[in-house]
Amino acid sequence: MKLKYWLILAFLIVMLLPVAAGWALFSLYNYYENQRSVKEYVxxxxxxxxxxxxxxxPTLYQLQSPERHPSLPKLANEQISFNLYLPSGIRVFTSGGDARTTSGYTMRTSDLYRNLYHLQIRHRTFSLKKPVWHQGELVGIYEITMLRQDWLDGISIRTTWVVSGAVLFFGLLYGTVLWLLSRKLFYPMKMLMNRMHTFARGEEPEGIRGRIRNDEMGMLLQQFDAMQQTIRHTQMEVEKQQKEKEMIVASLSHDLKTPLMSISAYAEALSMDIRSEQLERQEYKEVIARNVGRMKQMIGELEMYTALGSDDSELAMVEVEGEEFFEMLLGSYRELAERKNYTIQMSVCTNHSYRIHPESLMRLTDNLVHNALRYAPPSGKIGLAIIDSSEELPEWINLSQRAELDTYRIGATIILVQNEGPAIPPEQLERIFEPYVQYHNQERQGYAGGSGLGLSIARRIALKHGGDMRMWSSEHYGTVAVCGLPELGNGGFSEILTKEDEGL
Incomplete structure (x- = not known):
């Protein structure tokens, strides 16, 4: 139940319960009074x-001296008194007070004849009036009043019980209200404060216990937990980015140290060895130029990687016809592969249009191809293909990978770059797109070279295009890098990737 409805209902119950309790107490009192009255009447x-x-x-109802009835005063006592009246309302005798001074009092006939034969039950007394007849003629009326001594004696006890019952009732009512407020408000608020203190101290929150509440406090707790998880996730991302930056700086410093030392050594040799031959001096200059070029490349890749990771950076996309663009893009790699004595298998199968940034997409493909050439064995095979979502995969794709690739490329065109060679271990494959993470080739006893940012830059370019990048590797078939690009008129690729990531 919503908290506001619960509070409205609780306040209504608290208002009505005392009224109901008072009515019940009054009814109980009347019932007890009636039962007691019957007993007392008997x-x-x-x-x-x-x-x-x-x-x-009949002889008592005459105007005469009280001394003529000496037995009447004996009938009265502290609990019983009576009065005698003539039919005209004149009082001829009273058992209370001085009979001489109180006799002769006249009561109105309307009051005198009211409630004859009816026992009047009052808080302190019983009263009974009856007529006296003689030979069919009304000669007088007597009124007997009897003190309810037993009732009066029990007033203090009944008062104690009533007060005790009222105190007990209000105590129970107050305790019940406090318990309900504690359950609906105080306990959830205390739980929320504890979670806030735990979060403020930087401690891990305890798991949510019990069932999830459906009222406003439950929603508040859920929203706070969601906010807490978001903040912790953001903090983890910030820490991860900070560590990544520190690693990049450390790796870049280490990578720059080698060319800088080489440049320093050759520059010093040029400045000191004036007897060197012209050919040797030219060789020194070429080494310095190569190292400077390598340093520029490393710094340029770092700048691109940082720019692609910024949320503020946007690529100027243009719409291109897929087949024409990708034919031109892949055509330049055929000569490169043949020059390095590699066999290249190339295929372009697409009839879609795409919104891309040509320069960055060329950089993505260039990074993947050079990475494949770097790790492929001498005189090996390189596979390069552009396949849209409606075309079949090339024959040179590993059969064991086809099912996963078909699922991955639903609603997207994929760029495939495959090279032969040993499989990348799973523990290295999971981190292959992280910056400065390179595959350690045991056959070559080391890393294949490069800045270590090529695959990271390629993946960020794919993400900027609304796509994604994955890599599969297996023995005897080598490694295939796959970049998915959304097709115009088919926007389901991002949704499919999201569902696939959630399934993972």
Missing amino acids: ELSERLAPIEQVLNH
Whole structure:
């Protein structure tokens, strides 16, 4: 139940419960009073019978001296009193006070004849009025009043019970309200404060216990947990980026040290050895130029990697016809492969248009191809293909990889670059797109060279195009790098990648 509805209902119940309790107490009191009255009436009837027998004598209802009835005062006591009236309302005798001074009092006939034969039950007394007849003629009326001594004696006890019951009721009501408020408000608020303190101290939050609440406090707790997870995820990403930057700086410093030392050594040789031959001096200059070029390349790749990782950087996309662009793009690599004595298998199968940044996409393909040539064995085979979502995969693709590739390329055109050679171990394959992570070739006893940013730059270019990049590797078939690009008019690639990542 929503908290506001629960509070409205709780306040209504708290308002109505005292009224209901008061009504129940009043009903119980009336019931007890009626039961008590019946019992007292039975007892009273036995006690009043002798008195009524005396008061029914007609001779008492005459204006005469009280001394003529010496037995009447004996009937009265501290609990019982009575009055005698003539039919006209004149009081001829009273058992209370001085009979001489109180006799002769006249009561209105309307009051005198009211409630005859009816036992009047009052808080402190019982009252009974009855007429006296003689030979069919009304001669007088007597009124007997009896003090409810037992009832009066029990007032203090009943008051104690009523007060105790009221205190107990309000105590239970207050305790119930506190328990409900604690369950609906205080406990969730305490839980939220504890989680906030835990988060402020940087400690790991405890798991959510119990069922998830469906009210506002439950939603608040869930939103705080979601915010906490988002902040922690952001902090982890910031820490990861910071470590990545530190690693990049350290790796770049290490990579720049070698060419700098080489440049320094050859520059010093040029400045000091004036007897060197012209050919040797030219060779020194070429070595210095190569190292300077290598350093420029490393710094340029670092600048590109940093720019591609920025959220503010946007590539100027243009729409191109796929087959024409990719034929031109892949055509330049045929001569490169043949010059290095590699056999290249090339295929372009696409009829779609694409929104791309030509220069960056050329850089992506160039990085993948040079990476494949770098790791391929001498005189090996290189596979290079552009396949859209409706075309079949090339025959040279490993059969064991076809099923995964078909699932991966739904709604997308893929760029395939495959090289022969030993498989990349899974532990290295998982981190292959991280900056400065290179495959260690055991056959060549080391790394193949390069800056270590080529695959990282390629993957960031793919992401900027709304695509993705994966790599598969297996024994006897080598390694295949796959870049997926969304096709115009088919926007399902990003959604498919998201679902696939969630499944992983």
